[in-house]
Amino acid sequence: MVxxxxxxxxxxxxxxxxxxxxxxxxxxxxxxxxxxxxxxVKAIFPSDLIKMGAKIILANTYHLYLRPGMxxxxxxxxxxxxxxxxxxxxxxxxxxxVFSMNDLRKISEQGxxxxxxIDGSKHFFTPEKVIEIQDVLGSDVIMVLDECVxxxxxxxxxxxxxxxxxxxxxxxxxxxxxxxxxNNRLLFGIIQGSTYKDLRKFSAESTVEIGxxxxxxxxxxxxxxxxxxxxxxxxxxxxxxxxxxxxxxxxGTPEDLLLCIEQGIDMFDxxxxxxxxxxxxxxxxxxxxxxxxxxxxxxxxxxDSECDCYxxxxxxxxxxxxxxxxxxxxxxxxxxxxxLNFMLKLTETIRNSISEGKFKETKKEFLKKYQGLx
Amino acid sequence: MVxxxxxxxxxxxxxxxxxxxxxxxxxxxxxxxxxxxxxxVKAIFPSDLIKMGAKIILANTYHLYLRPGMxxxxxxxxxxxxxxxxxxxxxxxxxxxVFSMNDLRKISEQGxxxxxxIDGSKHFFTPEKVIEIQDVLGSDVIMVLDECVxxxxxxxxxxxxxxxxxxxxxxxxxxxxxxxxxNNRLLFGIIQGSTYKDLRKFSAESTVEIGxxxxxxxxxxxxxxxxxxxxxxxxxxxxxxxxxxxxxxxxGTPEDLLLCIEQGIDMFDxxxxxxxxxxxxxxxxxxxxxxxxxxxxxxxxxxDSECDCYxxxxxxxxxxxxxxxxxxxxxxxxxxxxxLNFMLKLTETIRNSISEGKFKETKKEFLKKYQGLx
Numbered sequence: 001m002v003x004x005x006x007x008x009x010x011x012x013x014x015x016x017x018x019x020x021x022x023x024x025x026x027x028x029x030x031x032x033x034x035x036x037x038x039x040x041v042k043a044i045f046p047s048d049l050i051k052m053g054a055k056i057i058l059a060n061t062y063h064l065y066l067r068p069g070m071x072x073x074x075x076x077x078x079x080x081x082x083x084x085x086x087x088x089x090x091x092x093x094x095x096x097x098v099f100s101m102n103d104l105r106k107i108s109e110q111g112x113x114x115x116x117x118i119d120g121s122k123h124f125f126t127p128e129k130v131i132e133i134q135d136v137l138g139s140d141v142i143m144v145l146d147e148c149v150x151x152x153x154x155x156x157x158x159x160x161x162x163x164x165x166x167x168x169x170x171x172x173x174x175x176x177x178x179x180x181x182x183n184n185r186l187l188f189g190i191i192q193g194s195t196y197k198d199l200r201k202f203s204a205e206s207t208v209e210i211g212x213x214x215x216x217x218x219x220x221x222x223x224x225x226x227x228x229x230x231x232x233x234x235x236x237x238x239x240x241x242x243x244x245x246x247x248x249x250x251x252g253t254p255e256d257l258l259l260c261i262e263q264g265i266d267m268f269d270x271x272x273x274x275x276x277x278x279x280x281x282x283x284x285x286x287x288x289x290x291x292x293x294x295x296x297x298x299x300x301x302x303x304d305s306e307c308d309c310y311x312x313x314x315x316x317x318x319x320x321x322x323x324x325x326x327x328x329x330x331x332x333x334x335x336x337x338x339x340l341n342f343m344l345k346l347t348e349t350i351r352n353s354i355s356e357g358k359f360k361e362t363k364k365e366f367l368k369k370y371q372g373l374x
Numbered sequence: 375m376v377x378x379x380x381x382x383x384x385x386x387x388x389x390x391x392x393x394x395x396x397x398x399x400x401x402x403x404x405x406x407x408x409x410x411x412x413x414x415v416k417a418i419f420p421s422d423l424i425k426m427g428a429k430i431i432l433a434n435t436y437h438l439y440l441r442p443g444m445x446x447x448x449x450x451x452x453x454x455x456x457x458x459x460x461x462x463x464x465x466x467x468x469x470x471x472v473f474s475m476n477d478l479r480k481i482s483e484q485g486x487x488x489x490x491x492i493d494g495s496k497h498f499f500t501p502e503k504v505i506e507i508q509d510v511l512g513s514d515v516i517m518v519l520d521e522c523v524x525x526x527x528x529x530x531x532x533x534x535x536x537x538x539x540x541x542x543x544x545x546x547x548x549x550x551x552x553x554x555x556x557n558n559r560l561l562f563g564i565i566q567g568s569t570y571k572d573l574r575k576f577s578a579e580s581t582v583e584i585g586x587x588x589x590x591x592x593x594x595x596x597x598x599x600x601x602x603x604x605x606x607x608x609x610x611x612x613x614x615x616x617x618x619x620x621x622x623x624x625x626g627t628p629e630d631l632l633l634c635i636e637q638g639i640d641m642f643d644x645x646x647x648x649x650x651x652x653x654x655x656x657x658x659x660x661x662x663x664x665x666x667x668x669x670x671x672x673x674x675x676x677x678d679s680e681c682d683c684y685x686x687x688x689x690x691x692x693x694x695x696x697x698x699x700x701x702x703x704x705x706x707x708x709x710x711x712x713x714l715n716f717m718l719k720l721t722e723t724i725r726n727s728i729s730e731g732k733f734k735e736t737k738k739e740f741l742k743k744y745q746g747l748x
Contacts, residue, residue: 039696043703047684068671068696076670076692085690239593297442310421312457318450322413322442331418333707 005186005213006245010354014237014264017354020214020245022140023184024088026078027055029245029266030350032343033090035274042274043329043336045084052309052341053348055087056140058269061133062094062101066116066123070136078138087260090141090269093130095190096148096218096250107147109164127168128175131187135179143216144172146190151223162203165192166210173210186213188247194219195228197235204239214245217265219357221250230259237264254283254370256347258363261350268347273339278332279322283342285317287315289368291335296321304372309341310334377409379560379587380619384728388611388638391728394588394619396514397558398454398462401429402641403619404724406631406717407464410649412437416648417703417710420459426683426715427722428512429461432643434469435507436475440490440497444510447608452512464643467504469564470592470624481521483538500687501542502549505561509553517590518546520564525597532568535644536577539566540584547584560587562621568593569602578613588619591639595624604633607700611638628720628744629656632737635724642721647713652706654698657716663691665709670695683715684708 018029034041034049037060041049049057059079064070068082076082079089097112098105106113111126122143126316130145146165150160169189176187189212193199194238207215217236220229233248239247247267248260273283280291289296299317311320311334323331346366353362375450384391392403408415411434415423423431433453438444442456450456455465472479476488485500504519520539523532543563550561563586567573581589594603607622614620621641622634631642647657654665658678662665663670673691684692685708697705720740729738 018453038700038702039693040700040702040704043685043707045707046688047705063700067700068692072672072692072696076674076690082690082693082696084693095597298446300450310419314420316450316456318442318446319413319456319458322446322456326412326414326441328412328414329703329706330414330419331417332703 005184006026006243008243012354012357012359013328015261015350015354016264016266016360017351018245018266018268020186021184022056022088022186024086024140025055027088028034028351030257030261030347030354031056032347033058033267033269034340034344035269035271036083037271038053038067039079041340043278043293043333043342044274045228046083048337049340052337053344053363054340057085057087057089057192059083059089059091059137060094060097061091061123061130061143062097063135064091064137065094065133066118070133071107074136078136080138080275081354088140088183089138091137091143092249093134093143093145093190094125095130095143098125099148099150107164109167111145112147127171131172131175131179135181139185139360141186141188141214142176143188144169144190144212146192146218148219148222149192149194151219155196155199158192158199159202160195162192162199165190166203166206169210173212178362186253188212188214188216190218190249191236192219193236194234195224195232195327197232200232200236201239204236206267208239208241212244214247214267216247216249220248221252221256221270226256230257230263233260233265235262240264254343255367257343257346258350258366262359262363273343274336277335277339280331280335282320282335283339285366285369291317291321291324291331303338307338307342307345309338311338311341348363378744379558380617382617385729386733387636389660389724389728389733390638390640390720391725392619392640394560394640395558396430396462396560397556398460398514399429401462402725403461403727404631404635404721405430405641406721407432407641407643408714408718409643409645410457411645412441413453415714417652417707418648418714420457421710422684423714424461426711426713427641428714431459431461431463431526433457433463433465433511433513434468435465435504435511435517436470436471438465438511439507440492441466444507448510452510454512462514463512465508465511465513465517466623467508467517467519467564468499469517469520472499473522481538483541485519486521501545505546505549505553509555512685513559515562515588516550517562518543518564518586520566520592522593522596523566523568523591525568527568527725529570529573531568532566532573533576536566536573539564540577540580540618543581543584543586547586559632562586562588562590564590564592564623565610566593567606567610569598569606574606574610575613578610582613582615584662586618588621588641589614590623591619594622595626595630595644603630604637607634607637607639614638628717629741631717631720632740636733648710651709651713654705654709656694656709657713659740659743661746664689665695665698665705678716681712681716681719683712685712
């Protein structure tokens with residue numbers, strides 16, 4: 001069976017190989033989406049994203065709405081043109097930012113009032129407005145406004161919040177339908193419910209009932225133990241339709257990708273590969289490397305001898321270590337490039353393994369080597 | 375007449391077209407040398423330096439001696455290998471840094487004691503030691519240790535200082551000869567004398583008498599008025615031999631390059647194109663552009679429509695302006711790339727104009743357009 005915007009090509013256990021069709025191109029899944037919050041993946045040239053095989057990037061509604069603002073984006077002819085990125089863009093709704101960056105937010109049935117983290121100005125997001133903003137941005141994958149609760153929160157609060165998120169999701173769908181967008185500009189619902197199984201079930205079933213082009217699992221990777229996260233992915237995934245893409249928001253590490261792809265997740269995004277890169281942490285096939293560690297000062301081998309990126313083909317750990325000690329930009333540029341390349345190549349390897357029916361072997365082999373150093 | 379390491383190909387007025395031969399390759403002059411103080415040109419990939427036509431970069435003896443230290447550089451097999459740069463490297467002697475970064479330095483006939491700006495540790499540089507360090511670095515152009523005086527300073531002090539620098543230069547030459555380096559690893563003397571004509575004459579004549587592979591004019595662009603600098607270049611240049619390269623240290627702006635090439639200077643280095651780039655100032659054929667200026671927020675034209683760099687071919691001033699406002703790394707990366715490309719292309723244009731005997735027209739045309747905006 002083929003749904004027009006998503007093809008499920010093959011399954012290997014619960015892990016899935018697919019293709020997501022959007023108005024700016026196709027994305028093979030499972031995929032890792034580099035995060036470009038403010039319209040740039042930090043310290044990376046767009047041409048390098050293309051070279052390393054990124055087919056889609058994330059941007060953030062909250063941030064772009066505040067700066068440069070919708071007027072500028074409109075004049076530019078949309079976000080793709082503004083940032084000169086011709087491949088797909090998924091925009092997060094800004095729900096997470098409104099709730100995580102604002103102590104003064106006021107939530108109501110209508111929407112959420114918040115203050116700009118830039119100048120303190122007051123703003124009001126409704127589910128409808130957030131869809132409209134993403135329409136102007138020209139997003140290929142539009143996310144509904146949701147309330148993303150902290151961890152841990154009591155069951156009662158999470159229940160009320162998941163119900164509100166659901167009512168917002170319905171209004172989002174109505175607004176999206178009104179806008180009558182190009183068919184391949186997709187709308188994804190977001191499932192909440194914190195770490196409560198019954199609420200994950202409720203949120204999943206009722207969000208699916210509304211009907212979206214894909215389903216995101218939100219509210220995880222916010223401080224709960226990893227085991228709890230994996231459990232909640234499992235408790236959510238089982239209520240999701242087979243023929244729609246599933247997106248685990250804000251996740252994660254190489255291990256997270258493997259363990260969650262094993263449970264049927266198709267899409268991921270996370271700032272960690274680039275954020276940690278800027279702090280000197282590199283991801284390698286033999287595990288994590290902290291370039292600020294004294295042992296690398298005179299280690300004249302590449303970060304990862306199996307890696308084909310510009311950093312690994314040209315520079316040694318000793319040089320990278322020097323760049324971090326000397327607080328040189330080139331260090332974080334080279335390490336960000338490497339880490340993103342690592343995540344993108346890992347998902348490519350995973351896709352190939354699913355295609356060959358060898359996901360479990362590949363996972364085992366990768367983790368054995370990756371966790372060996374730790 | 376051809377001196378083995380420097381060919382003077384053509385003159386147009388006093389402006390000169392030449393080729394400097396070094397152990398890692400040839401450099402067409404006039405040339406602008408990007409500054410890579412700590413073994414990296416800030417925020418620029420070495421592959422991009424190559425693409426934009428950089429044939430030589432600078433590095434700094436003082437900085438590299440302190441960090442990563444000579445032990446690491448030695449283990450790496452020299453600076454070229456450590457930073458993976460296969461073209462020529464000129465290393466400044468560190469004199470300027472010892473004198474500008476150290477309030478506690480103690481100068482004597484023997485050398486200069488200073489404290490590390492990193493950890494406060496005490497070190498002692500002699501003219502001989504600085505040559506030895508540059509030997510280990512593997513520098514293609516080695517600079518002598520000099521005392522770089524502030525501006526303004528009294529005649530008596532400058533006189534004594536220029537005499538000391540001269541005695542150090544003699545010792546440097548002796549040490550250099552002892553090391554018996556590859557013929558195309560060159561040694562440059564440095565002429566001091568602040569803004570005193572008689573001392574510039576003294577320093578130039580006596581430094582030339584020692585005999586070096588090239589002559590640097592030091593102690594300028596340290597706060598004196600531009601007119602004074604141009605005058606001192608003229609007052610120094612006339613005592614320099616025709617068939618050796620002349621290097622004006624720490625200079626400069628596009629105007630400086632044109633005005634000093636007109637006076638017979640061959641080589642330049644300056645941190646301004648990259649330092650100002652990081653602050654949002656772009657160099658364009660129509661003058662300087664401050665990307666933080668409100669007028670560029672919705673200017674959807676490239677920085678410089680005549681420029682062929684990655685930045686200008688792909689991005690608008692509006693996007694660059696957004697990146698600077700949002701304090702994104704990509705802004706300073708793209709602007710650094712553009713500014714360096716601008717300086718390198720300007721020197722290429724100048725070389726072509728000398729070759730065609732049209733230096734004066736090119737200079738006039740460039741300045742008319744460049745200064746139009748200001």
